[in-house]
Amino acid sequence: MKDPKALSQMEDVQNLRGTSAISSHFILANQLTVALIVSAISVFILYLRLPGLFSNPQFWAEDGTIFFEQQMNIGHSAIFIPYAGYLHLVPRCVSALASLFSAAIAPTLYLAAAMLMAAWAALTLSLTRASLAPVFALTLFVAPHSGEVFGTITNVQWILSTVIPVIVLTESPKGYLSQLNQRAYILFSGLSGPFSALACPLFLYRLFWRRDRHGLWVSLLGMSAGAVQLYMILKDHASSSETRAPLYVAIALLDRWFGMLAHGWRSDSHITIALTVAFGALVAVAALEGRDRRLAIGMLLFCGAIMGATWVKYMPGSMANHFDLPVHGDRYLFAAKTYAIWILILGVTSLRPSMKVLSAAALVVIPFNYSSHGHDWWRRPPLEDKNWKEHARLVDEGIPTLIPINPAPWNVAIPGSMRQQ
Incomplete structure (x- = not known):
């Protein structure tokens, strides 16, 4: 027979482990609740900075001339087409999903996606282990700014990139879902702008600073995205002979x-x-x-x-x-x-x-x-209201049209071919 004292000690250890697991789950749940509240407040601050945009969504610059137009004219293969020398994974995915619906609501879907990406950035930032992570998330959208990166998928890369150093230079989050979220964030933000290439020294530092499994994932995903973008940039680069x-x-x-x-x-x-x-x-x-x-x-x-x-x-x-x-x-x-x-x-x-x-x-x-x-x-x-919905009717009917968008004199050219699926 086993020693009753030993059995009692084993039960105490198991009880402590169970209590510790419950406490850990409670802490993670509490952190997630705080992060959700903080990100909601942060996005509300962003909403306050965009008067009129939600009552009358409009395309802005490359929203229409690049992402919407190329999706309509080329189809889903547009996701592999670089613009300004690098890939734009997030805007391309948004334009692909929006193409499944009427062109009349495309600006609304693009705006919703831009706000969703802003919320993702604030939530991911708040869930990092930076000492003041919730404060950082609350102040993500308070800097004096012209507003050109707000409410548009064209410039959402500038918001997403802001969180990259915080992910890389802080300890790995304890929850597995938080770790998966960070990896997805690094991959999507890294393939949606040139910033993963610029952050490669930080990814390399993380590889040697914290040799945990999550740190390895973050570093490898970041450097892989950076390598892809760097290849695109170098491939597209043209030297200038002008006076500097x-x-x-x-x-x-x-x-x-x-x-x-x-x-x-x-x-x-x-x-x-x-x-x-x-x-x-x-x-x-x-x-x-x-x-x-x-x-x-x-x-x-x-x-x-x-x-x-x-x-x-x-x-x-x-x-x-x-x-x-x-x-x-x-x-x-x-x-x-x-x-x-x-x-x-x-x-x-x-x-x-x-x-x-x-x-x-x-x-x-x-x-x-x-x-x-x-x-x-x-x-x-x-x-400015460019009467998008009236023009969008022509797009849905397959009629050739040239649609003016913001800012003037930008426009979207649809040759009238069948919508690409």
């Missing part, structure tokens, strides 16, 4: 990054230049002094890669003035401004009182820049 102004473009990008947060416009005076330099220096110091130093530095490096790629694209002489006006190309600065806000939030958690005060003061200043020089950096202006 690299320093000018670099300074303009840095000004757009920190100047918009510091004073709300381009730095064209000694005072605004000083404010921009001070704000940038404060963000750099906060990255070193605040909580989650690895994550903060990683976000700055990822921003540097985005700025570097943008610099390479726009430094030819004829394009060097593209960033002179803050309303131009603001999508390139979305992640950079968002990371600056997150790093300042981390700076508030610093052990140094002076860093806490300076970071908090900088965060208080930012909302005052939502309106500057007669421009609203909080609400995206409503899009």
Whole structure:
């Protein structure tokens, strides 16, 4: 017979394991509940920044001229066609699904998909193990911005990419479903923009920093997506022989990054230049002094890669003035401004009182820049009604048509052939 004392000890161990499992499930369920609430609030903030768009959905730029038009004219094989030198998996999937329905509701479906992707980004961010993950998710859509990345599948890549460094540079989530979600997120976001190629150093770092199974999946999926996108980019690349102004473009990008947060416009005076330099220096110091130093530095490096790629694209002489006006190309600065806000939030958690005060003061200043020089950096202006539904009737009937969309003079050309399925 077995020793009664030993049997009692075994029962105690089993009871402890059962209690531990129940406690673990309870914690995971609680985290998911918090994440769902946070992501819902985050998407509601985004909704507030898009007045009029939901009552009258409209195509924006490549939504119509590339994704809708190529889906209608080419069919599902369009998913393999690169645009701007790389693949766009998420927008192509959305356009393929939307093609199953009437063209009249296509803008509505595209808008719904863009909001769903924004919600996915906020939820995935909130479920990471970053120390302030819920706060990051709540502030994902609060940076002063022209709004061009909001409510459109064309620019959803800029939102999705923002979460990549947070996934890579934080510990693996404990729940298996959360791990699967992160892997899917890395794959879809990685094949929907050039950012997986830019993040390859971070993926490589994760491979050696945390050699767990999930970390291996994240690194391999990210680097695989990055390799595909890098191949597409190099294949599409054409060198320019124009006069270059690299320093000018670099300074303009840095000004757009920190100047918009510091004073709300381009730095064209000694005072605004000083404010921009001070704000940038404060963000750099906060990255070193605040909580989650690895994550903060990683976000700055990822921003540097985005700025570097943008610099390479726009430094030819004829394009060097593209960033002179803050309303131009603001999508390139979305992640950079968002990371600056997150790093300042981390700076508030610093052990140094002076860093806490300076970071908090900088965060208080930012909302005052939502309106500057007669421009609203909080609400995206409503899009002009192009009478899409009337034109869409011709698309459904297979009649050749040229449909105007936002912004003018963009349009969608449908030759009138049968809808491709």
